[in-house]
Amino acid sequence: MGVYVNTGGLTLLSQGTGYGLLIGLSILFCGVILIAVKIQKAYLKEDSGKSEMFMVANRTVGTGLTASAVFSSWMWINETVFACVVGYAYGIAAPMWYATGLAFQIALMAVLGIMAKIRIPFAHTSLEIIRARYGRLGHVVFIVLSLALNIFGCSAMILTGSQLIYGVTGMHIAASTILIPVGVILYTAVGGLKATFLTDYLHTTIALVLIIYFTLAVLTNGHIGGLYGLYEKVLATAADNYVPGNYQGSLLTFKSKPSIMFGLVLRFGNLALVVMDTAFWQKSFATEIGATVPGYDLAALAIFAVPWGLGTVLGLSARVIQTLPIFPTYPNPLTEVEVFSGLVMPYTLKALLGNGALVGFLLLVFMALTSTVSSSMIAVSSILSFDVYKTYINPGAGDRQIVRASHLGVIFHGLFIAGFSLILNYGGANINWLAYFLPILTCPGIMPLILTLFWSRQSKLAAVVSPLIGLATGISVWLGTALSIYGELNMTTTQAQAPCLYGAITSLFSPALYSIIISYFKPEQFDWNVFIKVGPVQDRSSGDSSSNLSDEAAQGVEEKTAVHTNSNVISKEILDLESITPKDGTEAKGVSHAVPFPARADDLSQLEHPFDAETLRALHRWYRVAWGMLIFTVLITFVAWPMPLYRNYIFSKNFFAGWTTVAIAWQFFAFFVVVVYPLWDGRRAIVTSWHGMRASFAQRFR
Numbered sequence: 001m002g003v004y005v006n007t008g009g010l011t012l013l014s015q016g017t018g019y020g021l022l023i024g025l026s027i028l029f030c031g032v033i034l035i036a037v038k039i040q041k042a043y044l045k046e047d048s049g050k051s052e053m054f055m056v057a058n059r060t061v062g063t064g065l066t067a068s069a070v071f072s073s074w075m076w077i078n079e080t081v082f083a084c085v086v087g088y089a090y091g092i093a094a095p096m097w098y099a100t101g102l103a104f105q106i107a108l109m110a111v112l113g114i115m116a117k118i119r120i121p122f123a124h125t126s127l128e129i130i131r132a133r134y135g136r137l138g139h140v141v142f143i144v145l146s147l148a149l150n151i152f153g154c155s156a157m158i159l160t161g162s163q164l165i166y167g168v169t170g171m172h173i174a175a176s177t178i179l180i181p182v183g184v185i186l187y188t189a190v191g192g193l194k195a196t197f198l199t200d201y202l203h204t205t206i207a208l209v210l211i212i213y214f215t216l217a218v219l220t221n222g223h224i225g226g227l228y229g230l231y232e233k234v235l236a237t238a239a240d241n242y243v244p245g246n247y248q249g250s251l252l253t254f255k256s257k258p259s260i261m262f263g264l265v266l267r268f269g270n271l272a273l274v275v276m277d278t279a280f281w282q283k284s285f286a287t288e289i290g291a292t293v294p295g296y297d298l299a300a301l302a303i304f305a306v307p308w309g310l311g312t313v314l315g316l317s318a319r320v321i322q323t324l325p326i327f328p329t330y331p332n333p334l335t336e337v338e339v340f341s342g343l344v345m346p347y348t349l350k351a352l353l354g355n356g357a358l359v360g361f362l363l364l365v366f367m368a369l370t371s372t373v374s375s376s377m378i379a380v381s382s383i384l385s386f387d388v389y390k391t392y393i394n395p396g397a398g399d400r401q402i403v404r405a406s407h408l409g410v411i412f413h414g415l416f417i418a419g420f421s422l423i424l425n426y427g428g429a430n431i432n433w434l435a436y437f438l439p440i441l442t443c444p445g446i447m448p449l450i451l452t453l454f455w456s457r458q459s460k461l462a463a464v465v466s467p468l469i470g471l472a473t474g475i476s477v478w479l480g481t482a483l484s485i486y487g488e489l490n491m492t493t494t495q496a497q498a499p500c501l502y503g504a505i506t507s508l509f510s511p512a513l514y515s516i517i518i519s520y521f522k523p524e525q526f527d528w529n530v531f532i533k534v535g536p537v538q539d540r541s542s543g544d545s546s547s548n549l550s551d552e553a554a555q556g557v558e559e560k561t562a563v564h565t566n567s568n569v570i571s572k573e574i575l576d577l578e579s580i581t582p583k584d585g586t587e588a589k590g591v592s593h594a595v596p597f598p599a600r601a602d603d604l605s606q607l608e609h610p611f612d613a614e615t616l617r618a619l620h621r622w623y624r625v626a627w628g629m630l631i632f633t634v635l636i637t638f639v640a641w642p643m644p645l646y647r648n649y650i651f652s653k654n655f656f657a658g659w660t661t662v663a664i665a666w667q668f669f670a671f672f673v674v675v676v677y678p679l680w681d682g683r684r685a686i687v688t689s690w691h692g693m694r695a696s697f698a699q700r701f702r
Contacts, residue, residue, distance in 0.1 A: 011168075011169065011170040012168050012169070012328060012346065012347075012350050012355070012358055013168055013169045013355060013358055013359070013362075014169060014170075015169050015170050015171045015172075017169055017359065017362070018165050018168070018169035018170075018171035018176065018362065019171060019175070019179075021359070021362050021363065021366060022165075022176065022179040022180065022366065023179065025363075025366050025370075026179070026182060026184075026186070026370075029202070029370065030186040032202070062287075062288060062291050062295075062678075062681045063287075063288075063290070063291040063294045063295045063298070063677075063681055064295075064677045064678030064679070064680065064681030065201065065295075065678050065681065066283065066286075066287045066291050066292070066295025066296065066299075067294075067295045067296075067298040067299045067302065067673055067674050067677070067678065068200055068201045068204050068299075068674040068675070068678045069200040069201070069283055070106060070109075070280070070283055070295065070296055070299035071200075071204055071299040071302050071303055071670070071673075071674045072200035072201070072203050072204040072207075072371040072674075073200065073279060073280065073283070073371060073372060073375040074102065074106060074274075074299065074303050075203075075204065075207060075303065075306055075368055075371065075372075076157055076368060076372050077157055077160050077161055077164075077365055077368040077369050077372070078156070078157070078160055078435065079098070079102065079303075079306050079307050079368075080207075080211065080306060080307075080310060080345070080364060080368060081160065081164065081342040081344075081345050081365075082098075082160075082307075082342065082435065083095050083098050083306065083307030083308075083310055083311030083315070084310065084311050084314040084315045084318070084342075084344045084345040084348070085315070085339055085340060085342060085344050085345075085432075086098060086259070086262055086311060086315065087311035087312055087314065087315020087316060087344075088314075088315040088316075088318045088319055088334075088339060088344045089243075089258070089315075089339060089340075090243060090245075090246070090256055090258045090259045090262065091243055091246055091250065091251035091252065091253065091256055091259065091315075091316075092251060092252055092253070092254070092312055092316065092651065092656075092659070093246075093253070093254045093255075093256040093259035093260075093642075093645075094256065094258075094259040094262060094263075094311065094315075095307050095308050095309075095310070095311025095312045095315065095663075096254075096308055096312075096642065096663075097259050097260065097262065097263030097266070097642070098262075098263070098266060098307035098308070098311060099303075099304045099305075099306070099307045099308040099637075100263065100304075100637035100638065100641075100642065101263050101266035101267045101270055102270060102300075102303045102304065102306075102307070103300045103301065103303060103304050103633050103637055104267075104300070104630065104633045104634050104637060104638075105267075105270050105271050105273075105274040105275070105300075106274065106296050106297070106299050106300035106303065107296070107297055107300045107626070107629050107630040107633045107634075108271070108274070108275070108630055109274050109275065109280050109284065109296055110284075110292065110293045110296035110297050110300070110626040110629065110630070111623070111626040111627055111630055112275065112281075112284070112450065112453065113280075113281070113283075113284025113285075113287070113292045113293075113296060113626075114284075114292050114293050114619060114622050114623045114626050115453050115454070115623060116129065116281065116284060116285065116453065117284075117285075117289065117292060117619055118616070118619050118620070118623065119453055119528055119531045120132065120531035120532075120534050121610050121611060122534050122610065123281075123285055123531075123534055124282070124285060124382060124386050125278045125281060125282065125379075125382050125383060125386055125387060126142075126146070126278050126281040126449065127139060127142050127143055127146060127278065127383060127387045128386065128387065128534060129452060129453065129531070130142045130449070130452060130463070131387070131391065132530060132531055132533070132534050133452055133460075133463075133526060133530065133531075134452075134460045134463050134464065135460065137460070137464050138460055138463050138464050139387065139391070141463075141464050141467065141468070142445060142449070142467075143383060143387055143388065145276060145442075145444070145445040145467060146276060146277075146278055146379075146383060146445075147380065147383060148441060148442070149272060149273070149276045149277055149441075149442045150277065150278075150279075150376050150379055150380050150383075150413075151380075151416070151417060151420060152434070152437075152438055152441060152442070153273055153277065153372075153376065153438065153442070154372065154373055154376040154377075154413075154417045155417050155420045155421040155424055156424075156434040156435075156438065157368075157369055157372050157373060158177055158180050158181065158369065158373065158417060158418065158421040159177075159421050159424050159425055159429060159434065160342060160369075161176070161180055161365050161366075161369040162176040162177040162180065162421065162425060163341055163342065163425070164341075164342050164343070164346065164365055165362065165365065167338075167341060167342070167343050167346065168346050168358060168361070168362060169362075173422075173425055174422060177418055177421045177422050177425065178418045178422075180366075180369055180370075180373065180418075181373055181377075181414040181415075181417060181418050182414070184370050184373045184374045184377060184414065185377065185410055185411055185414035185415075200371050200374075200375075201674075201675075201678060203367040203368070203370065203371040204367075204371070204674050204675060205675045206363065206364075206367050207364055207367040207368060207371075208667070208670060208671050208674070208675060209671075210360050210361075210363065210364045210367075211305075211306065211309075211310055211364070211667060212664075212667050212668065212671065213360070214310065214314065214349065214353075214357065214360070214361075214364075215309050215310055215313050215314070215664055215667065216664070217352070217353055217357070218313055218314055218317050218348065218349070218352050218353065219313050219317075219660075219664075221352045221353070223321055223324065223326065223351075223352060224317050224320070224321075224352070227656070227657040227660055227661070228653060228657060230313070230316060230317060230320070230660075231252070231651075231653050231656045231657070232653075233320040234251055234252060234316055234319065234320055235252070236320075237319065237320050237323075238250060238251070240323070241319050243256070243258070244258075245257035245258045246258075246259075247648055247649070247650065248650065250650045251316060251319060252650050252651040252656060253649060253650050253651070254642065254645035254646055254647075254649070254651075255645075255646050255647060255648060255649065258497065260646075261497040261498070261501055262497065264501055264504075264505075265435075265436055265439060265497065265500050265501050265504055266435075268439040268443055268504040268505065268507070268508050271439075271443070271446060271508070272438070272439060272442035272443045272445075272446055272508075273438070273442065275446045275449060275450065276442050276443075276445050276446060276449065277375075277376075277379060278379040278380075278382060278383060279375040279376060279378060279379035282378065282379060282382060283375075284296070289611075289615060289618065289619060289622075290618070290622070292622065293622045293623075293625055293626045293629070296626075297626070297629045298673050298674075298677075299673075299674065300629075300633060301669075301673065302669065302670035302673040302674050303670070304666055304670075305663075305666040305667040305669065305670035306670070308663045308666060309660070309663035309664045309666060309667050310667075312659075312660055312663055313660065313663075313664075314344065314345055314348050314349075315344065317348055317352070318334070318344045318345075318347065318348040321348070321351055321352065322334055324351070326351045326352070327347065327351045328347045328350050328351060329347065334347070340432040345361065346358060346361050349361050373414075373417075376413070376417075377409075377410045377413050377414060378410070380409060380410075380413040381405075381406045381407070381408075381409030381410040381413060382406065382409070383409075384405065384406075384408075384409035384412070384413075385402050385403075385405035385406040385408075385409050386402065386406075389402070389405040390402055390405075428491055429491075432495055433491060433494070433495040436494075436495045436496075436497070436500035436504075437494070437495070437500070439500070439503070439504035439507060439508070440474045440475060440478050440500065440503040440504055440507050441471070441507075442507075443470075443474065443504060443507035443508040444466075444467040444468070444470035444471040444474060444507050444508075444510075444511050445467045445511070446508060446511075447466075447508070447509070447511045447512035447515065448462070448463045448466050448467050448511055448512075448515055451463075451512070451515060456525060456526045456527075456528065457519055457523060457524065457525060457526070458515055458519050458524075458526075459518060459519045459522045459523060459524040460524065461518055461519075461522045462514070462515040462516075462518035462519040462522070463515065465514065465518060466511040466512075466514035466515040466518060467511050469510070469511070469514050470506075470507055470510045470511030470514060471507060473506050473507070473510045474503045474504070474506040474507030474508075474510065475503065475507075477499075477502050477503045477506040478494070478499050478500060478502065478503025478504075478506075479494070479499075479503075481498060481499040481502050481503065482494050482496060482499035485498060485499065532610075
């Protein structure tokens, strides 16, 4: 079978444009990162040749850059392109349900990230937590689950991008599939996690500028006529745009059964793409103590802007202009294949804004793709180097050997996902099928992983077996429901909403039930202090136990050890949240990277926690803030906001105008949070680098 996308021979731009953008931008970003790495090493004492820097950025990333990086990693190309698809297919409710389905997962990750800092502060990957608690068997099972998530998730992005580039330029699908990860391999292998933070910031800036421009330019185009013009045109074409399952078949109602079904599947799928993705854990490990919760929660608020405004304006605009001569497919409307191949957005931009906007669209595709692919590469390379190579192949590996293995892991993963994406392309998969299949595949490990940090009684057997049984149960429900409802199994029936929703729910929740039952019959009690034994990687080749810290941090190790030896003896209870009562006014001192390594004591009760008591109180305060933000996000975006609108109501002109105006204003809020604020938050590092470069140039040209 050939590639699933079918444009009927329609090409909007030349193949040369596609090749030029992919190759040129890859070279440009590689050059930018090479320069950034040199500046970091020379003036900020940040050496990406050290494993702690390569994998967790020395745990010194601030709030602004954290928010930008998390936002960028979560701004998948599907969220821009597919938001327009569902806005076109289901109406005004779908982009908003899409937005609500993105926010709470990041808020949940803030809770998990801050708990990880309390329980196991020197972890590098989420799999390291699994191994510390369940040993080799549990470790191997979750390695497989995490790799499956990254392979399918990353391949889905490349699949989407290659099909879109093919649909817009006619560029050969194999060429685009191979070229997309090549540039990412180069700068990720060189720069490590900090490089992805920096490129994430550049990606986010460019992508948000384009998103805001596309939204405003389309809305104010003469063929649309602004907020009121769009509303009136949607009403005027209502008879031709009837949506089954919507109240009165209207695009302008929130009572939309297909939108809710889509939103529910999205929530489960996206939950796995965050909790089971080691990239999001690594970003939380890389943050400063006081940056994890605000950084992740700001990103959770900002990500709302991407699908809501863009999907509303471009999805509805495509509906009203698809019968006009300016539309690329005229006189034919968009086919279902073209819609679910993601061509709603580029066709609309071509019709209303011309070829320049299409070049901008390809630029947006590149920004979103490379951001998520680079995060995936770092995540997989960390798994291969730290959880596989150092654990099972060369346990005595030093810092340099682990970094070398990480570089090879980046290259291997980049080449592998290119090949796997080609298999998906030629196997007939499209972004719609993958969006509905991923939750079933990736959800089974979520609950056992969360319980690993929160429930001391989950047994090793439960953690190992429950995800596997849950996966089998989810697949059985998915395929069985599709066969029962439609009478056959094929690419069409297995991407229908009902089977995918039931399969996703089963994959998510059944492992929790299995885990509780198994743990009841095979009980265990875990001592949280075991996690304290996990420490940073030491550079054995140089014999310097603190070589993975910054120079300034390393100088403080002895002093910290002397000062906090008596106060850092942690009993079994101190890691239980109920026993900590923080004092008012205490603040984290930012010592997450300047602390003594955990003691390797045999008596767990005598282990020294790497954080002093004051810092632990601050962490617990942030933990409560994270829970409060998660509950607030869920109540607002799941209940208080959308539920009152689910009634027999079609938006009035003024309500529609207010709705869309808030969606656009949210885009500007996101721009401030993830583009402007990181510059302010990182102003000291910027000034330090600038003065260092200026002094170097002055000395060189004397």
